[in-house]
Amino acid sequence: MGKIVNFDLLYLCFYVISLSFAFLSQGFKRKILYCLSDLSFFIGFIIHSITFIFKWFSLSIIPSRNLGELLDTTALILVLVYFGSKLFLKNREIAFFLLPFVVLFLFGSKIFIFKTQETFAFYSSVWFPIHILLLVSGIALTIFAFIYSTIFIMQDYSLRKRKIANELMLPSIETAGRLGKNYLITGFVFLTSGLFTAIYYGIAMKGENPDYHPGLLEVGTFLSWLTLGISSFGFIRSSMKPKKRVMLLMVGATLFLLIFFGLLWH
Amino acid sequence: MALSEIFLIGLNHKSAPLDIREKIAFSEDEIVPFLNEIKREGVLGGVLLSTCNRVELYIDLPSSKKPEYFLLHLLKKKNILESMRKYFYLKSGRDVVSHIFRISSGLDSMILGEPQILGQVKEAYFLAKDSGNITTTLNLLFQRAMYVAKKVRSESGIGSEPVTVSYAAFTLARTIFSDVSAKKVLLLGAGEMIRIVASHFYDEGSNNITVSNRTFERAVEFGKVFNANVIKWEDFPEEIINSDLVITSTASPLPIIKKSLLETVMKIRRWKPLLIIDIAVPRDVEKDAKDIDGLYLYDIDDLQKTADKGLEERKRRAQIGERMIDEEVALYGHFLEHRELPKLIESLVEEAHKIGEEEISSVLHKLKVQEDEEHLRRAVFRVVHKLIHSPITQLKKLVLEEERDEAMEIFERFFFNEKKESKKVEQN
Numbered sequence: 001m002g003k004i005v006n007f008d009l010l011y012l013c014f015y016v017i018s019l020s021f022a023f024l025s026q027g028f029k030r031k032i033l034y035c036l037s038d039l040s041f042f043i044g045f046i047i048h049s050i051t052f053i054f055k056w057f058s059l060s061i062i063p064s065r066n067l068g069e070l071l072d073t074t075a076l077i078l079v080l081v082y083f084g085s086k087l088f089l090k091n092r093e094i095a096f097f098l099l100p101f102v103v104l105f106l107f108g109s110k111i112f113i114f115k116t117q118e119t120f121a122f123y124s125s126v127w128f129p130i131h132i133l134l135l136v137s138g139i140a141l142t143i144f145a146f147i148y149s150t151i152f153i154m155q156d157y158s159l160r161k162r163k164i165a166n167e168l169m170l171p172s173i174e175t176a177g178r179l180g181k182n183y184l185i186t187g188f189v190f191l192t193s194g195l196f197t198a199i200y201y202g203i204a205m206k207g208e209n210p211d212y213h214p215g216l217l218e219v220g221t222f223l224s225w226l227t228l229g230i231s232s233f234g235f236i237r238s239s240m241k242p243k244k245r246v247m248l249l250m251v252g253a254t255l256f257l258l259i260f261f262g263l264l265w266h
Numbered sequence: 267m268a269l270s271e272i273f274l275i276g277l278n279h280k281s282a283p284l285d286i287r288e289k290i291a292f293s294e295d296e297i298v299p300f301l302n303e304i305k306r307e308g309v310l311g312g313v314l315l316s317t318c319n320r321v322e323l324y325i326d327l328p329s330s331k332k333p334e335y336f337l338l339h340l341l342k343k344k345n346i347l348e349s350m351r352k353y354f355y356l357k358s359g360r361d362v363v364s365h366i367f368r369i370s371s372g373l374d375s376m377i378l379g380e381p382q383i384l385g386q387v388k389e390a391y392f393l394a395k396d397s398g399n400i401t402t403t404l405n406l407l408f409q410r411a412m413y414v415a416k417k418v419r420s421e422s423g424i425g426s427e428p429v430t431v432s433y434a435a436f437t438l439a440r441t442i443f444s445d446v447s448a449k450k451v452l453l454l455g456a457g458e459m460i461r462i463v464a465s466h467f468y469d470e471g472s473n474n475i476t477v478s479n480r481t482f483e484r485a486v487e488f489g490k491v492f493n494a495n496v497i498k499w500e501d502f503p504e505e506i507i508n509s510d511l512v513i514t515s516t517a518s519p520l521p522i523i524k525k526s527l528l529e530t531v532m533k534i535r536r537w538k539p540l541l542i543i544d545i546a547v548p549r550d551v552e553k554d555a556k557d558i559d560g561l562y563l564y565d566i567d568d569l570q571k572t573a574d575k576g577l578e579e580r581k582r583r584a585q586i587g588e589r590m591i592d593e594e595v596a597l598y599g600h601f602l603e604h605r606e607l608p609k610l611i612e613s614l615v616e617e618a619h620k621i622g623e624e625e626i627s628s629v630l631h632k633l634k635v636q637e638d639e640e641h642l643r644r645a646v647f648r649v650v651h652k653l654i655h656s657p658i659t660q661l662k663k664l665v666l667e668e669e670r671d672e673a674m675e676i677f678e679r680f681f682f683n684e685k686k687e688s689k690k691v692e693q694n
Contacts, residue, residue, distance in 0.1 A: 241559040
């Protein structure tokens, strides 16, 4: 177990190094620093993945039994989406925005001690990892939509301020808008599927866990999903002005994440 | 040693006026025959760079040839009076290295940091290389220049800021659209200014261009330049709905595009991004329209301010580039030094042992016992070795102490001058 803790700190270290390079790469010698940032990011990702798989095998349960583990899994899926989308997109600037989320989630999972619930019977169900992976992927994709929306607002702001040169080499407004929308829709589909699988296996396994009583967590999750759903609907509605749409999405995504993780914290 | 063999003869926008540059310019077809011609005259190899702002001839010359001769040859070739040589500069050694590194990086260009020059340097290099006019030294120099240029451009970021109105407009379009070349462009007007700005978009691959002008015939004529569709003047408001980028520059004293029109257009477009570049004075678009969501409206002052700011920024970044080039020139010199030093030492060792061998041969017949020959050879070898050991050690030490040029020159004079002199006498 001691070794696992060391590995936990090791990949966190690589992510922090990567974040430092990502901040520095916005200035002089951008390319070299960016490469160093991406390299550290990738090494961190590899160690993170191996540690995650090792934990999964040793626990026989996907490591998401408490908020700390869920945050760690979310951080891993975020990085996975980043490297996965690299195959199709030129997204080097995204690391700059993504790494703070990754580091924040990991710090959150390492700093605070979370109580692990007793192993319920439904943990062993195949639906549990499906539910977790769908849910976490949905969260990760929503965070990507949030990041692209932020870029959209930043680009719009600098254009209105007559700062024509794209100093941060960010994606164009059109790209940011399109990718934000795509990530949002995909993320919402994943989230919804994640919630439905939870309902499905919850009902199916009910008999095996008599202590289980749906309560605040379930209602809150539904509310957070509804909040995101409303803002996503507003975003996709093309009759709405672009800046308002993006602002709505950002507010919706922030509320969703706050409610969701707040509930788990509670 | 090797540096002093490379010379540069040239002129540029700073040293010569346009009419002289025009006369001296080479077309692509003329370059290789000229390089072959000077090769026959004794040049070991050459690269000729001819652009609208400069004509430069890089030559690798043996010490028996003077670069001035080739300057006169160049003037004669282009039927230019000898008095015009005042417009030319002649550089050698380290200055050539520094110069080619600077120009490849765009630090010596009329538009500071422009990227086209690197492509032109590459073209000139490959032209010389493919026609067999390049030497190892020139090859090394140009390869290094291209590497340095890429490094300077990427690390100083000198080319990232727009410095002309048309480039500022294009940069703006790139910030808004993912693929500018695929966007629909509408040109309102058919004047010189709009032609300059539209050319930039056309050169970058925009091929979906529509033109509208009050005088339809002029629009038709203008449209041919960009292979554009032409529409009637009264149809342009409707055309804006389908366009992504509008460039306008008419002579109208009042705005031709009202805010109310653009509000309607944007609503129909469902606020899909629209970029309007208004380079007319007075303006063609009502200035309040810039507040409309999804619409990005820029006038000539916005673009000019960006271009001015970009130039200032490029000047600042050029200083970083200059420092990088100084470092690279020193590194390149160091590289050549270490390429030359072993050769020089090897020559000395070879020469010293040759002398020893000659002396052994001259006394061999006087030896009575055969065995003594081996002893004699060993003794001479040791003497020669001891004699040259100290100067070689000193030379290596001086090179490390950065007194390389002087040390190598003294070393060469000390050991090889007599031989060179005797060769000259033989030749004469």
